[in-house]
Amino acid sequence: xxxxxxxxxxxxxxxxxxxxxxxxxxxxxxxxxxxxxxxxxxxxxxxxxxxxxxxxxxxxxxxxxxxxxxxxxxxxxxxxxxxxxxxxxxxxxxxxxxxxxxxxxxxxxxxxxxxxxxxxxxxxxxxxxxxxxxxxxxxxxxxxxxxxxxxxxxxxxxxxxxxxxxxxxxxxxxxxxxxxxxxxxxxxxxxxxxxxxxxxxxxxxxxxxxxxxxxxxxxxxxxxxxxxxxxxxxxxxxxxxxxxxxxxxxxxxxxxxxxxxxxxxxxxxxxxxxxxxxxxxxxxxxxxxxxxxxxxxxxxxxxxxxxxxxxxxxxxxxxxxxxxxxxxxxxxxxxxxxxxxxxxxxxxxxxxxxxxxxxx
Ligand code: 531
Numbered sequence: 001x002x003x004x005x006x007x008x009x010x011x012x013x014x015x016x017x018x019x020x021x022x023x024x025x026x027x028x029x030x031x032x033x034x035x036x037x038x039x040x041x042x043x044x045x046x047x048x049x050x051x052x053x054x055x056x057x058x059x060x061x062x063x064x065x066x067x068x069x070x071x072x073x074x075x076x077x078x079x080x081x082x083x084x085x086x087x088x089x090x091x092x093x094x095x096x097x098x099x100x101x102x103x104x105x106x107x108x109x110x111x112x113x114x115x116x117x118x119x120x121x122x123x124x125x126x127x128x129x130x131x132x133x134x135x136x137x138x139x140x141x142x143x144x145x146x147x148x149x150x151x152x153x154x155x156x157x158x159x160x161x162x163x164x165x166x167x168x169x170x171x172x173x174x175x176x177x178x179x180x181x182x183x184x185x186x187x188x189x190x191x192x193x194x195x196x197x198x199x200x201x202x203x204x205x206x207x208x209x210x211x212x213x214x215x216x217x218x219x220x221x222x223x224x225x226x227x228x229x230x231x232x233x234x235x236x237x238x239x240x241x242x243x244x245x246x247x248x249x250x251x252x253x254x255x256x257x258x259x260x261x262x263x264x265x266x267x268x269x270x271x272x273x274x275x276x277x278x279x280x281x282x283x284x285x286x287x288x289x290x291x292x293x294x295x296x297x298x299x300x301x302x303x304x305x306x307x308x309x310x311x312x313x314x315x316x317x318x319x320x321x322x323x324x325x326x327x328x329x330x331x332x333x334x335x336x337x338x339x340x341x342x343x344x345x346x347x348x349x350x351x352x353x354x355x356x357x358x359x360x
Contacts, residue, residue, distance in 0.1 A: 008313040009341060009349040012055070012322060014263050014299065016228040017176050019055035019323070020097055021350065022316050023337045026303050026325035027058040027103040027179070029070065031115040036063060036076020038085040046089055049330055050096035053337030053350045056323065057098045059086070061105035061181050064166040065159065067130050068106035068187070071115045077104070077166045083173045090174035096353065101177035102170050103234065104163055108187030109134035109148035109196070122146045135191045135213070136198040142274040156203060159187070160217050167221045178225055180218060183236040184271030188214045192253070193245040193272050211253050215260060222261040232301070233257055234266035237288035241273050247288055254296035265292050266301040266325065280304075283311060289321040301325050309340035
C-alpha cells in the first residue's frame, strides 16, 4: 500500500532533480538523425511533449559508438559535434518545465539494420551496414541473421569507455537524468541472457559473470555522472522464454545495480528472442515494475501499453511504480498529461504555457 498517498500529478524528487509529475516520455527511436546528429524533427518531437506536460522527456536510444546504432538514422553521442543540437533541445525542454533525459545505447548484434520503413532487416556490410559485435558469435536470427563477432576483453573495456565518454558529453549537453539501455536484446541484454551469452570467460556462464558487463558499465558511468543527478537503467525483466533471462534474475540485478548507485529501474521486457508469443495487454509489464520495486527496494518506472489516465494514476497510487512511461500513446496525444490532468480533476497541478493559458 501507498503510505505517502502518491498520485500521478504529485512531484517526484530523486537526488537534486524534481519531476513535476510522474509522467515520462518513453525513449522512442525516430531514425531521423544525420550521422547521429539530432535534427529539427527531434526538437519538435521531444519539445512538443514537454509542452504537453510530461515531467520527464527521455531522448531515444542514443548510440555511444557508430557501430552501436540500430540503423544509419539512429541518434548518436560518440562525438563532440552531437552535443550542441542536443543542448538546444534540452534548453527548450527545461524551459517548458520538464526534465531532459537521454538513453545511452549500444545495439550489439541487433545493430546495422535498415530503418523500419525501409525493411527493418540487417544491412549487408556493402549496402550501408557494418559488422556487428556481441558477447558470443550467436545470431539473433530471422530478419537479423548477422553473426556477431564475439567481443574480446579489450572490446568490452573499449565499449565501456564509450559509455563513459557519452555520459560526459550528455552532461555537457544539459542532460539531467541518465538512462542506460540494458534491455530489448541490445548489447548489455545480450550479456545478461544465457540465450545470447555463451562465453566461457568471466563475462559468461554464471549469473555473476553474465551481469558483469552491466554492473561494470553502470559503475563506470556512475563514477563520472554527478552524484546529485539520477542514474537509471532500463532492463528487459524477462526473455519470455524458459531458460532465458527472467524476473528473479532481474530483481537480483536491480539489487546489485542499486548498490552501484543506480537510482531507478525502468522495467520493460523482451527483445532478445525472435518468433515468440508475448502475452501483451494494457499494463502487461507493470507487474515487473511492482516486483522490482518491492523486492529490490528501488524506485521503478512502468512502461508498456499504459494509455488511460485512471490506469496510470492507479499504478502510482498503489505503489506499483514511481513513474509511468508512455510511448505510443504520446505519439497519438502529445498533450496526454494535460488531458489526463482534466480527467483526474488535477487541472491546477499542470498550468498551461502562458502562450496557451487563455484556452485552459
Ligand atoms: C520495440 C521493442 C520493445 C520491446 C522489446 C523489443 C523491441 N522497440 C525497441 C527500441 C527500438 C525499436 C523497437 C529500442 O529499445 C531501442
